[in-house]
Amino acid sequence: MATIAIAVDDRQKRPRPRTRVLEDERWLAFALLLPTAVLLGLFIAYPFVKGVLLSLSADRVGVSGGFVGLANFDKIWNDSIFRTAVWNTFWYTGVTTVFKLFLGLWLALLLNRHFKGKAYIRAAILLPFIIPTVLSTFAWKWMFDPTFSVINWALFKLGLITGRINWLGDPDLAMTSIIIVNIWRGVPFFAISLLAGLQTISPELQEAAAIDGAKPWKRFWYVTWPLLLPVTMVVVLFSVIQTFADFQLVYVMTGGGPANATHLFATYAYQIGIGTGLLSEGAAISLAMFPFLLLIVIVQLLYIRRVETR
Amino acid sequence: MIEGAPWRRWVFFYIPLTLFVFVLLFPFYWMLITTFRPDGELYQPWNSPRYQPFWTSNPTLEHIKYLFNETLFADWLWNTMFIAAISTVISLFCGVLAGYALSRLNFPFAGSLGTGIFVTYLVPQTLLFIPLAEIIRNFKLGDTPWSLILTYPTFLIPFCTWLMMGYFKAVPRELEECARIDGASRVQAMLYIIIPVAIPGILSAGIFAFTLSWNEFIYALVFLSSPGEKTVPVGVTSELIRGDVFFWGPLMAGALLGSIPVAMVYSFFVEHYVSGLTGSVKG
Numbered sequence: 261m262a263t264i265a266i267a268v269d270d271r272q273k274r275p276r277p278r279t280r281v282l283e284d285e286r287w288l289a290f291a292l293l294l295p296t297a298v299l300l301g302l303f304i305a306y307p308f309v310k311g312v313l314l315s316l317s318a319d320r321v322g323v324s325g326g327f328v329g330l331a332n333f334d335k336i337w338n339d340s341i342f343r344t345a346v347w348n349t350f351w352y353t354g355v356t357t358v359f360k361l362f363l364g365l366w367l368a369l370l371l372n373r374h375f376k377g378k379a380y381i382r383a384a385i386l387l388p389f390i391i392p393t394v395l396s397t398f399a400w401k402w403m404f405d406p407t408f409s410v411i412n413w414a415l416f417k418l419g420l421i422t423g424r425i426n427w428l429g430d431p432d433l434a435m436t437s438i439i440i441v442n443i444w445r446g447v448p449f450f451a452i453s454l455l456a457g458l459q460t461i462s463p464e465l466q467e468a469a470a471i472d473g474a475k476p477w478k479r480f481w482y483v484t485w486p487l488l489l490p491v492t493m494v495v496v497l498f499s500v501i502q503t504f505a506d507f508q509l510v511y512v513m514t515g516g517g518p519a520n521a522t523h524l525f526a527t528y529a530y531q532i533g534i535g536t537g538l539l540s541e542g543a544a545i546s547l548a549m550f551p552f553l554l555l556i557v558i559v560q561l562l563y564i565r566r567v568e569t570r
Numbered sequence: 571m572i573e574g575a576p577w578r579r580w581v582f583f584y585i586p587l588t589l590f591v592f593v594l595l596f597p598f599y600w601m602l603i604t605t606f607r608p609d610g611e612l613y614q615p616w617n618s619p620r621y622q623p624f625w626t627s628n629p630t631l632e633h634i635k636y637l638f639n640e641t642l643f644a645d646w647l648w649n650t651m652f653i654a655a656i657s658t659v660i661s662l663f664c665g666v667l668a669g670y671a672l673s674r675l676n677f678p679f680a681g682s683l684g685t686g687i688f689v690t691y692l693v694p695q696t697l698l699f700i701p702l703a704e705i706i707r708n709f710k711l712g713d714t715p716w717s718l719i720l721t722y723p724t725f726l727i728p729f730c731t732w733l734m735m736g737y738f739k740a741v742p743r744e745l746e747e748c749a750r751i752d753g754a755s756r757v758q759a760m761l762y763i764i765i766p767v768a769i770p771g772i773l774s775a776g777i778f779a780f781t782l783s784w785n786e787f788i789y790a791l792v793f794l795s796s797p798g799e800k801t802v803p804v805g806v807t808s809e810l811i812r813g814d815v816f817f818w819g820p821l822m823a824g825a826l827l828g829s830i831p832v833a834m835v836y837s838f839f840v841e842h843y844v845s846g847l848t849g850s851v852k853g
Contacts, residue, residue, distance in 0.1 A: 282755070282756060282757050283755060283756055285675045285676055285677055285756075286677045286678070288671070288675060288756055288757070289671040289675045289677040289680070290677075292667040292668060292670060292671035292675075293667070293668050293671050293672075293683065295663065295664045295667065295668075296664040296665070296667070296668040296687070296727050296731065299660075299664060299720070299723050299724060299727060300687075300690055300724060300727065300728075302720075303702065303705070303720065303721050303723075303724045304690050304693060304698065304724050306705065307698040307701040307702040307705055308697075308698060308701070310701040310704065310705060311697075311698055311700065311701035314700065314701050314704070363590075366586070367587075367590050370583065370586060370587045370590070371587075373583070375583075379840075381587070381591060382840075382844075383837065383840045384591065384594075384595060385590065385591060385594050385595075386836075386840075386843075386844070387594065387595065387598060387833065388594055388597075390781055390832060390833060390836045390843075391598070391829045391832065391833065392784055392785045392787075392802070392803050392828065392829065392832065393785060393787070393803075394787050394803035394804075394806070394807060395601075395802070395803060395806065395824075395825035395828050395829050396597055396598070396601075396825070396829075398806070398821055398822070398825050399597040399598070399600050399601045399604075399822065399825060400597055402600065402604065402816075402818055402821070402822065403597065403600055405818075407615050407616070408612070408613065408614070408615060408616055408818075409616050410600065410616065410623045412616045412617075413616040413617070413621060413623055414623075416616070416617065424616070424617070444593065444594065444597075447590075447594070448594065449847070452844060452847060452848065453847065453848055456844075456848035498692075501692050501694060502694065504694075505694030505695075505696045505697065506696075507695075507696045507787070507788050508787040508788065508803075511787075511791075511807075512807065525696070526694075526696035526788070529696070529699075529700065530699075530788070530792075533700040534700070534703070534792055539700060539704070542700045543700045543701055546696060546697055546698070546699070546700055547697070549694075549696070549697055550697065553692070553693075553694070553697065556692075557689055557692050560692070561685065561688075561689075
């Protein structure tokens with residue numbers, strides 16, 4: 261032991277300049293954060309600034325169009341497809357979030373019991389969340405196919421319909437189909453996160469309430485739900501951001517059709533910016549999401565701060 | 571368990587749980603059965619008497635053969651694996667270092683930097699893909715795997731950093747101080763004491779980051795153009811649909827085979843994956 265200590269001592273007597281600099285917490289922190297700062301600066305901060313500049317000019321692919329001020333935003337504001345896309349995005353986010361929360365919480369409560377094979381069930385139900393969205397969405401698109409739909413077959417056999425349902429061909433039904441797939445994909449995330457939250461709640465609280473004569477429903481509402489609220493808030497806000505900015509699901513299911521009826525911000529930005537090559541207009545459509553995303557992030561930060569200072 | 575009569579147990583527990591499992595897993599069953607169904611059976615309208623949805627009596631490998639012989643599916647698999655692996659390694663490297671700095675060192679602006687990284691965690695890819703495509707082109711990275719290897723860390727690093735901060739905070743300060751008293755430098759204490767303790771966290775972050783990169787779509791769709799460079803999700807989308815014609819057999823075979831690697835990684839590390847997922851939410 262003594263020899264080791266001496267050896268270390270020796271080394272400290274003539275430290276190399278590099279290691280001495282890293283003994284200072286500020287320099288060490290700088291060095292450790294540098295790779296992250298470079299990557300995030302280059303591929304998040306810089307594109308953001310470039311995106312703002314792009315949205316204020318009239319560039320097309322290969323053609324630089326010069327500064328035009330807010331003309332792009334003015335144009336999209338008067339674009340009926342853009343307005344539909346805005347409405348769709350809010351509708352899509354709102355409806356799916358309500359269902360995902362309700363179904364996810366239900367599933368979490370079911371899984372919060374002891375039963376045989378629980379670990380397998382829990383692992384299996386996360387699959388929709390793990391499997392690449394594009395690939396599982398293709399399975400859904402195939403299931404919704406107007407001619408070969410297994411869903412139509414099942415509904416027909418159950419006697420619920422008499423003719424075929426053209427799931428992706430009718431504007432309203434197409435949106436509903438997309439909403440169903442999003443809920444399907446999102447429920448496991450809600451369920452597993454809320455289950456983790458449920459497991460931090462001491463079962464003694466439940467038992468105490470039961471001894472005091474509270475019915476299951478009241479026990480949930482007055483004991484479990486308030487204790488679960490912090491996790492719920494974070495899960496909902498995460499999901500809202502992801503859903504609001506969603507792209508792949510709509511891109512695969514309908515590509516924004518029929519007749520541009522199911523576009524979201526992101527798919528319309530893609531169609532205009534990449535599809536038709538109007539880069540500046542596409543960038544403006546994408547950036548139009550920013551105020552809403554910012555609002556959600558601020559709510560989230562305020563909420564986290566409140567929980568931390570409590 | 572549910573108290574009371576057995577029927578209550580069925581109504582409030584077994585039936586709802588079975589329904590959830592059925593609906594959540596059915597699309598994967600559908601992928602599987604479609605993959606092995608011959609075309610003649612596949613294209614039977616739903617209201618035809620010969621429509622038999624749940625089974626096939628003549629399983630075939632023709633769709634899988636088509637996938638490997640007529641498309642570049644093997645290349646797509648390799649590309650996706652390669653890109654996901656390298657960007658995960660880069661993100662873990664950056665995330666572990668940044669997480670250590672933000673959770674265990676005192677320096678000016680530590681709090682606001684932490685908040686800044688958290689905010690980038692919430693920036694969706696769809697907000698920046700158009701200007702980013704321009705930047706990728708200016709850097710001459712377009713249509714190369716590096717366009718994705720360098721951009722995927724932008725959504726993986728914030729997540730890894732956030733998760734690692736949680737793990738590092740849980741390591742008691744005394745452990746590090748002991749090492750320092752024994753003469754270890756700060757960097758040595760970090761490398762030999764703190765990081766080994768946080769290895770479960772690194773594994774969780776890595777698994778989660780890997781599945782996220784495997785899943786990524788819009789950057790891959792916009793930045794890559796030649797068929798041989800594509801990832802599985804993009805290749806399947808662009809090469810197995812010609813105009814309005816969908817090659818459903820090969821499409822489902824591609825979806826199935828493209829899901830297997832990520833499902834396997836997941837099944838080996840379920841517990842780590844779940845702790846990564848829930849850790850990312852709880853922070």
